[in-house]
Amino acid sequence: MPELTKVFEHAKVDPKWYAYWESVGAFRADPASDRPPFSMVLPPPNVTGWLHIGHALNQTLPDIVARWKRMQGYDVLWLPGTDHAGIATQNVVEKHLAAEGKTRHDLGREAFEARVWKWVDQSHGTITSQMRKLGSSVDWSRERFTLDENLSRAVRRVFVSLYEDGLIYRGTYLVSWCPRCRTALSDLEVVHQETSGHLHHLRYPIAGGGGSVTVATTRVETMLGDTAVAVHPDDERYRDLVGRTVVLPVLGRELPVIADEFVDPAFGTGAVKVTPAHDPNDFEMGQRHGLAQVSVIGEDGRMTAEAGPYAGQDRLEAREALAAALDADGLLAGVTDHVHAVGHCQRCGTVIEPLLSTQWFVRIAPLAEQAIEAVRHDRTTFAPGNWTRTYEEWMTGIHDWCISRQLWWGHRIPAWHCDACGRVTVTEEAPSTCACGEPVRQDTDVLDTWFSSGLWPFSTMGWPAATADLARYYPTSLLITAHDIIFFWVARMMMLGIKFAGDVPFKQVYITSLVRDAHGRKMSKSKGNVVDPLELIGEIGADAFRFTLAALASPGMDISLSEGRLRGYRQFVNKIWNASRFVLMNLPEGLETRPAVRASGELDLIHRWILHRASEVGRQLQMSLEEFRFDVAADTLYHFCWHEYADWYIELVKPRLQADGAVRDDAVAVLLEVHDRILRMLHPFMPFVTEEIWQALPARAAEGRTPDGAGRTITLAPFPAPVDAWRADRAVVDMALLQEIVTAVRTVRSEWGVAPSRRISAVVEGGGPPVRELLERCADDIRRMAGLDSIECAEEVPRAPDTVRRLVRDFQLHVPLAGVVDRAREAARIERDLAKLVRQRAALQARLENRAFVEKADPAVVREARQQAADAARQQTKLEQILLEIGA
RNA sequence: AGGCGCGUAGCUCAGUUGGUUAGAGCGCCUGCUUGACAUGCAGGAGGUCGGCGGUUCAAGUCCGCCCGUGCCUACCA
Numbered sequence A: 001m002p003e004l005t006k007v008f009e010h011a012k013v014d015p016k017w018y019a020y021w022e023s024v025g026a027f028r029a030d031p032a033s034d035r036p037p038f039s040m041v042l043p044p045p046n047v048t049g050w051l052h053i054g055h056a057l058n059q060t061l062p063d064i065v066a067r068w069k070r071m072q073g074y075d076v077l078w079l080p081g082t083d084h085a086g087i088a089t090q091n092v093v094e095k096h097l098a099a100e101g102k103t104r105h106d107l108g109r110e111a112f113e114a115r116v117w118k119w120v121d122q123s124h125g126t127i128t129s130q131m132r133k134l135g136s137s138v139d140w141s142r143e144r145f146t147l148d149e150n151l152s153r154a155v156r157r158v159f160v161s162l163y164e165d166g167l168i169y170r171g172t173y174l175v176s177w178c179p180r181c182r183t184a185l186s187d188l189e190v191v192h193q194e195t196s197g198h199l200h201h202l203r204y205p206i207a208g209g210g211g212s213v214t215v216a217t218t219r220v221e222t223m224l225g226d227t228a229v230a231v232h233p234d235d236e237r238y239r240d241l242v243g244r245t246v247v248l249p250v251l252g253r254e255l256p257v258i259a260d261e262f263v264d265p266a267f268g269t270g271a272v273k274v275t276p277a278h279d280p281n282d283f284e285m286g287q288r289h290g291l292a293q294v295s296v297i298g299e300d301g302r303m304t305a306e307a308g309p310y311a312g313q314d315r316l317e318a319r320e321a322l323a324a325a326l327d328a329d330g331l332l333a334g335v336t337d338h339v340h341a342v343g344h345c346q347r348c349g350t351v352i353e354p355l356l357s358t359q360w361f362v363r364i365a366p367l368a369e370q371a372i373e374a375v376r377h378d379r380t381t382f383a384p385g386n387w388t389r390t391y392e393e394w395m396t397g398i399h400d401w402c403i404s405r406q407l408w409w410g411h412r413i414p415a416w417h418c419d420a421c422g423r424v425t426v427t428e429e430a431p432s433t434c435a436c437g438e439p440v441r442q443d444t445d446v447l448d449t450w451f452s453s454g455l456w457p458f459s460t461m462g463w464p465a466a467t468a469d470l471a472r473y474y475p476t477s478l479l480i481t482a483h484d485i486i487f488f489w490v491a492r493m494m495m496l497g498i499k500f501a502g503d504v505p506f507k508q509v510y511i512t513s514l515v516r517d518a519h520g521r522k523m524s525k526s527k528g529n530v531v532d533p534l535e536l537i538g539e540i541g542a543d544a545f546r547f548t549l550a551a552l553a554s555p556g557m558d559i560s561l562s563e564g565r566l567r568g569y570r571q572f573v574n575k576i577w578n579a580s581r582f583v584l585m586n587l588p589e590g591l592e593t594r595p596a597v598r599a600s601g602e603l604d605l606i607h608r609w610i611l612h613r614a615s616e617v618g619r620q621l622q623m624s625l626e627e628f629r630f631d632v633a634a635d636t637l638y639h640f641c642w643h644e645y646a647d648w649y650i651e652l653v654k655p656r657l658q659a660d661g662a663v664r665d666d667a668v669a670v671l672l673e674v675h676d677r678i679l680r681m682l683h684p685f686m687p688f689v690t691e692e693i694w695q696a697l698p699a700r701a702a703e704g705r706t707p708d709g710a711g712r713t714i715t716l717a718p719f720p721a722p723v724d725a726w727r728a729d730r731a732v733v734d735m736a737l738l739q740e741i742v743t744a745v746r747t748v749r750s751e752w753g754v755a756p757s758r759r760i761s762a763v764v765e766g767g768g769p770p771v772r773e774l775l776e777r778c779a780d781d782i783r784r785m786a787g788l789d790s791i792e793c794a795e796e797v798p799r800a801p802d803t804v805r806r807l808v809r810d811f812q813l814h815v816p817l818a819g820v821v822d823r824a825r826e827a828a829r830i831e832r833d834l835a836k837l838v839r840q841r842a843a844l845q846a847r848l849e850n851r852a853f854v855e856k857a858d859p860a861v862v863r864e865a866r867q868q869a870a871d872a873a874r875q876q877t878k879l880e881q882i883l884l885e886i887g888a
Numbered sequence B: 001a002g003g004c005g006c007g008u009a010g011c012u013c014a015g016u017u018g019g020u021u022a023g024a025g026c027g028c029c030u031g032c033u034u035g036a037c038a039u040g041c042a043g044g045a046g047g048u049c050g051g052c053g054g055u056u057c058a059a060g061u062c063c064g065c066c067c068g069u070g071c072c073u074a075c076c077a
Helices: A009-025 A053-071 A086-099 A109-134 A147-166 A220-225 A236-242 A280-289 A305-310 A315-326 A365-376 A387-396 A449-453 A468-471 A482-500 A533-540 A542-552 A563-585 A605-626 A628-659 A661-682 A687-696 A729-751 A768-786 A823-849 A850-857 A861-886
Strands: A037-041 A074-079 A168-178 A183-185 A189-205 A214-217 A228-231 A245-247 A255-261 A271-274 A332-343 A351-361 A382-384 A416-418 A424-426 A475-484 A508-513 A760-765 A788-794 A804-806 A809-818
Touching: A009 A109, A009 A533, A009 A542, A009 A687, A009 A788, A037 A053, A037 A468, A053 A074, A053 A109, A053 A475, A053 A508, A053 A533, A053 A542, A053 A605, A074 A468, A086 A449, A109 A424, A109 A542, A147 A168, A147 A189, A147 A424, A147 A449, A168 A280, A183 A351, A183 A482, A189 A482, A214 A220, A214 A236, A214 A424, A220 A305, A220 A315, A220 A387, A220 A605, A228 A236, A228 A280, A255 A661, A271 A280, A280 A351, A305 A315, A315 A332, A332 A760, A365 A424, A365 A482, A382 A387, A387 A482, A387 A729, A424 A768, A449 A482, A468 A661, A482 A508, A533 A542, A533 A563, A542 A563, A542 A628, A542 A687, A563 A628, A563 A661, A605 A628, A605 A661, A605 A729, A605 A768, A628 A768, A661 A687, A729 A760, A729 A768, A729 A804, A729 A861, A804 A823, A804 A861, A823 A850, A850 A861
Parallel strands: A037 A074, A037 A475, A228 A255, A382 A508, A475 A508, A760 A788
Antiparallel strands: A168 A183, A168 A351, A189 A214, A189 A332, A228 A271, A245 A255, A416 A424, A760 A809, A804 A809
């Protein structure tokens, strides 16, 4: 047996086992297997750097499931990979360039792409190494990257197919534009923030004299692009104005006054300036009324030539300047404070500008319809269930999806333009010429990253080819991901999976919470409260880190990474380690095979009890994991391992291990059996420490064979199922009594400050045959646990003044403590117990005297209350008797 | 403006279909070099379950309102 340190050294142990698992192919899925399949895809992390704590959660939870299912005998595919993350990665690399004083334009597209690839290599290396440290049991042989050749082919196939179905179109519409990234964005990539701004009230003179109309705007600079003023058709105030024109200040353009139901007469002045090229509502109004679209802000966020004297100015500078100029001309009727939601670029934070732009779009409604239906018919279910509604609501009100990005990093759009005839050719492979015979050039745009991520569950399995993996593992069994990407990712996978892979991408979706810091604040680099998972793993080990995440992962509750919990679970791992050391140190020499356990009925109470409990815990674990109650599962294990197995069973088994013959054989057999089960139950949560110990334990040859048959691993050992033959309800009852007696003695010792070295004795008075029998059988155990010289039973114990008496259920425990007992203090103690009992009894009495309770409550509940009232009455009598006999 | 959460011990969180005396970890107090573990052992203190009202024999749990707090969705100039 190797020398075992007192403290578990995760840094030495963990890497060894991960390398071993990989080398024996423990995580490899096998489409040829006759075991049932269970499949998941890993939400591919962005190659923008390294994994953060949220990723750690979203790997730990599925890893627990993957390891659990694998141990249950499933052929598990957990497919890993990374996402090229178009805009995010491009931004990261651009930042690096900026630090060198360069822009991507200085490099040119090709050199820039090469530079990004270099970064991707590095980031990918970091991420995969983090995953190994975390213990993620993914099938590395199937690792994918969204820009892989086959995944890119899938992207082209899907694009062409949607185009041919009329579900992708190109057109000039108002899109959300980031002037810093210089690209269009989808609605989802625009983050709205409440901002306090100003509402400027502007006077537009009525053409031909007769006063002015006042309109209000938060974006004064857009007035230069106004092409109308609108009022509500029923608005009496402006009835005469409709059809006339007003004069746009600064530029002098005449604008028609139109009537449109969109206008809210109650808001502002009831008259609204219309800027079709810079506002989504105005755009639509423009369409309805055939208004001109005048773009006054360009792609760089500066005013265009259409802005006249303001051309070339930054949009925000122009806003100030224009407001001042209008004010000087007496055309600013007033400025009021106004809080509104301003869109910002999700990736760089720049204020989004709605711009008129030619882009590619996905006509989303027909796809969404199918995706909604699938969830309505439970082909895919969400857990926790309330996310179903979030999904449906978003899906129902969905807008077309702008998928083209003016970036250099991503899947190039498979469309070729002909300058000669203007034709656009959309095909998977580059055409040599246009149909008209002239040369073509490929569209310079790339696709939204989520377009390729949306194909992830099937593109990674080889689609569009009909592979064995697709046939076996698609649809996947489960997806675990955080709620912040339900729309971005889950929804898109649903739509595209149904459309192209012929079925929903996953049968179940478990939505996790977000991880916050110890005080519930969102982690962010600017706040400086981001926690690097590697740092934590370095401190407490992957096992403790994972266990903490699992224990804190209560559904619907964001996770606060509390130091106390982290430390507590590190200590738990150490507890397991030391319990294991104990087991290993107490095994007979040369024991290589785990011996069989005799029939439970033939064993001592403690063995029967722990076998029963171990079986029950397996059952509870099973139920918790099936409901994704990782927290409950972790709690169950923690309590069982520490407060039942270690605190009681191990303590009780110690003397038996020093004995001979059958006593020792039973002790060894049961201890090993239970310890082995504990390791296997813990393994999905703490893979490393459990493997380390399991490998050192005597084994059964058939368990945990590696695929090549040469070695063993707990990763492939069977997950403990409940054992009916171990059921021992009576042992549970007896053990509870034993524990109560022991605790009562310990409490007395503590209350009276009896030194641990001082041996004392105890006598039980009353209690009847069952108690007497238990005491006889377990006298040694009780003595040992309570630090007693002797424990005896008697019908009647002579009263002695220096004896402390405690009520345990309905019998009395007498503990003679010569020289320490103070009668007054003891009497006070009994009085406290008595008072409490009287309160309880009164409450029970009151309930039972309530006729409504007796008549309406469940008879079992009434019976129980009666029983309790009777017990309380008996106990009260006895306590009163004790008090009387103390006579203090 | 809608939607979804959350509010339980000093801190971070559990609490199953309503049913005795509301649990855990950390922290705190007392005592312990008990040969697996001081990252330990034993004992203990600490909660009017955010507030008000309702349903019920019975409410931390169900319903309504309010307060506080977080998130998501949304084209109000």
